[in-house]
Amino acid sequence: MFETRTIRSRVLLQILLAVIVLPFVFPLIAMVQGSLAGRGWANYQTVLSLPLLPGFFLNSALLSAAVILIVLACTTMAAFGFSKLHIWAKEVYFWMLMVALTLPGVVLLSPLFATVTQIGAFNTLWAVILPVAALQIPFTVLLARNFVDGIPSELIEAARVDGADTIRTFWHVMLPLMKPIMAAVLVLVFINSWNEYLLALLFLQTPEQQTITLVPQFFVGQYNNDQTKVLAAAVLTGLPVVIAYIFLQRFFERGLAAGALK
Amino acid sequence: MTMTASRKAGLTSERRSGRPGRLRRPAGLPWILPAMIVSVGLLYYCIVYTGYISTLDWDGASPLQRPVGADNFARMLGDTVFWRALGNTAAFFVVTLVVQVALGILLACLLHSRLYLKTFHKVLIFVPVVLATATTAPVFREMYAPDGTVNGVLHAVGLGDLAQPWLANGTSALIIVMSVQIWQSTGVVFVLYYAAIGQIDTEVLEAARLDGAANWRIIRSIVWPGVRGTTIAIAILTAIGSLKTFDIPFLVTGGGPSYATEFLGTMIYRVSITFSQAGYGAAISVVLLLLAVGTAIIIRVSSTRKENTDV
Numbered sequence: 001m002f003e004t005r006t007i008r009s010r011v012l013l014q015i016l017l018a019v020i021v022l023p024f025v026f027p028l029i030a031m032v033q034g035s036l037a038g039r040g041w042a043n044y045q046t047v048l049s050l051p052l053l054p055g056f057f058l059n060s061a062l063l064s065a066a067v068i069l070i071v072l073a074c075t076t077m078a079a080f081g082f083s084k085l086h087i088w089a090k091e092v093y094f095w096m097l098m099v100a101l102t103l104p105g106v107v108l109l110s111p112l113f114a115t116v117t118q119i120g121a122f123n124t125l126w127a128v129i130l131p132v133a134a135l136q137i138p139f140t141v142l143l144a145r146n147f148v149d150g151i152p153s154e155l156i157e158a159a160r161v162d163g164a165d166t167i168r169t170f171w172h173v174m175l176p177l178m179k180p181i182m183a184a185v186l187v188l189v190f191i192n193s194w195n196e197y198l199l200a201l202l203f204l205q206t207p208e209q210q211t212i213t214l215v216p217q218f219f220v221g222q223y224n225n226d227q228t229k230v231l232a233a234a235v236l237t238g239l240p241v242v243i244a245y246i247f248l249q250r251f252f253e254r255g256l257a258a259g260a261l262k
Numbered sequence: 263m264t265m266t267a268s269r270k271a272g273l274t275s276e277r278r279s280g281r282p283g284r285l286r287r288p289a290g291l292p293w294i295l296p297a298m299i300v301s302v303g304l305l306y307y308c309i310v311y312t313g314y315i316s317t318l319d320w321d322g323a324s325p326l327q328r329p330v331g332a333d334n335f336a337r338m339l340g341d342t343v344f345w346r347a348l349g350n351t352a353a354f355f356v357v358t359l360v361v362q363v364a365l366g367i368l369l370a371c372l373l374h375s376r377l378y379l380k381t382f383h384k385v386l387i388f389v390p391v392v393l394a395t396a397t398t399a400p401v402f403r404e405m406y407a408p409d410g411t412v413n414g415v416l417h418a419v420g421l422g423d424l425a426q427p428w429l430a431n432g433t434s435a436l437i438i439v440m441s442v443q444i445w446q447s448t449g450v451v452f453v454l455y456y457a458a459i460g461q462i463d464t465e466v467l468e469a470a471r472l473d474g475a476a477n478w479r480i481i482r483s484i485v486w487p488g489v490r491g492t493t494i495a496i497a498i499l500t501a502i503g504s505l506k507t508f509d510i511p512f513l514v515t516g517g518g519p520s521y522a523t524e525f526l527g528t529m530i531y532r533v534s535i536t537f538s539q540a541g542y543g544a545a546i547s548v549v550l551l552l553l554a555v556g557t558a559i560i561i562r563v564s565s566t567r568k569e570n571t572d573v
Contacts, residue, residue, distance in 0.1 A: 001375045001485075013372060013377060017369075017383055018383075020369060023445070025386050028389065028390075034401065075297065077293045077294070077297065078294045078296070082294060084287065084290075085288055085289065085290025086288065086290055088291075096298075097297070097298070097302060100302060101558075102551075103305055103309075103554065104550060107308070107530070108308045110312060110315050110544050110547070111312050112308060114311070114315075114323075114540075131304065133300055133301075134301045134305050135301075135305070137297050138301055191391075191392050195394030197394060198531075213394050213397065216397070216399070216400050237397050241392045242389055244392075245388065245389070249385065
């Protein structure tokens, strides 16, 4: 893109890039540095020796797994239906979904709170799983539908001519072709559900049910606002998503671009 | 090559299947039902319920509900905090959009150039996207604290006079909330631009280069018009994101000092949960929802109209 033929321009651009990226790294450095202040690695030992910690991680993992399963199942089926099957007034349904795309989660507070307490789901993971999944589906369906639109309909028709019913066509023809967008949806939904804060804060009241986004708060209460331990806990809770992102980086960017461009 | 070929094939087949007598597409309603039930069902139920609650005087839990008509909406119009929150949202939208678009395009162009350590830099820009605000908020609170990192750096380089309690000043607190948002979502904007710029014809770029166009000129005359669709998509995402803003002000500044960083989201939480005025909170929610849908429609419509007159 930019001229890099002379050494001077190349060096200048390389420096410009580093200068722009630096502010993005600074808070991360401050985070790691702060977590090692005072007693050094002993901060991490204190955090890791907390008996409740595995529970926080397990709850977040369960929450993410359940949301991913629900969203992936709903999204792949809906993308297939919207893109390749006959539905009367299809676009009306699609636009109903797209309106939900703009919905801020905080709007759900009062009605969800009233409903959840009424049906006795308060302080259970389900009170968070279903709304989080519901809020993700509009966007993932938009991404996946765009992707499936690019798959030639001939493949579907060929499968039908060969005698496959819709279910077999979906399972044996569509799903294998949708792998790239499924990977992107998976990473996206994992990050969003692992990071969910508001609904977890509202509906999960006891430490046994809470997720890792509530850990910093737990430490503020438990260790009288000892910043070094709060930051050590923050580093530990951030690690899984950073690792997941680094390993799945290619899928993520390719899928996001494929879905969003078109 | 193969992509365009297959897409063309897809188009002709679609036209063919539209003709009578050919294979009819099988019924698809059952396939979209799970998504419609989980998403549309749950969310629309909540929207209707919110609309109902907004006409009540209710604390959100007790069986005592008193219908009050439009009183909650009338109260909102006279509430200075509500207008403050709206103003903050507008400022937040403009600043974060401009900065993110500029940074996103610049970074995308830089990383499409022949430079070293490109993947390394890409990962660094994107790491803030994947971290939860709940995880990073303690760092920002520590950084801008009176005895925090930022003041420490200022003292170290001899600018100690500039040191101040950053989060206690309304203006600087709002700027900090914006900067955290920019820090967190520039990665997404960058990835979208990176993909869009990858689709610009390299021959056009080469030709411009041969004609002696400078880097700035190439961005303005080739890249900027070439990524117009992406910019519109980003404007919609940022507008809706600004209206949804909750985590950052809630966790970094708590909406303060004295409502300087209050947004509609934090206001709804404070009113409905902290003050137990579910009715009033629901009224603000209804307005927030209308604003979100309205903004998306306005940007969509105005951008397509402009596109038509351009042609």
